[in-house]
Amino acid sequence: MQDQPAKEHAPVLKRVMLKISGEALMGPQGFGLHPPTVERIAREVQSVHSMGVEVCMVIGGGNIFRGLQGSAQGMERTTADYMGMLATVMNALGMQGALESLGLHTRVISAIPMDQVCEPYIRRRAVRHLEKKRIVIFAAGTGNPYFTTDTAATLRASEMSCQAIFKGTKVDGVYDKDPIKYPDAKRYETVTYDEVLSKHLGVMDASAIALARENRLPIIVFSLDAPGGFRSILAGEGTSTRVEG
Structure with missing residues (x-):
């Protein structure tokens, strides 16, 4: 009797927020969008979407x-x-193009109305898009100055009832110091919101961490550069740091 291939674990989470920096789209360039890098990240999203998330x-x-x-x-x-908010709309449209070239239905929803290029933010409509298995990209931050896209990601994740925020970075978690500069840097498996704030660990800005803490929204920090990293973390594998209460 032939051995059956091992089945991949079903994802524990059903709805998630992926937060990435604009710099993640630059690739080896020093500015703008690097199409091969945008496509690679789109494929990471596609692999997670194919799991039913x-x-x-x-x-x-x-x-x-x-x-x-x-x-x-x-x-x-x-x-x-x-x-800066307008720059996020440009990135969102670029990512939408990459995702739709892979056959994924995608909506860009902007906190600043610009009906010719994307939808205005209406919470119930955004939730409906997710229920219809469309990928939703929230652009233009919160629509207000003095708030970062980290805070926007935490706010939208809370409004969409996401079960976690996945923060894609260049390193595979949260370290006590910069692992690129210091080889002896220690990676945390888990860390609390209060530790992130008191130790200035730089996961997200203080407003975003405080909002996540109030809404008991875990933040999973992982490497977006590792092929298949997003999917493996959702399947309960891979290396990451979990920020929670």
């Missing part, structure tokens, strides 16, 4: 324009932040 996304805009940097260079902060 409902996926929503928030993408930063730092590969095009970062509001804080503009503000630091003398630009008025509110204007700089709105420019």
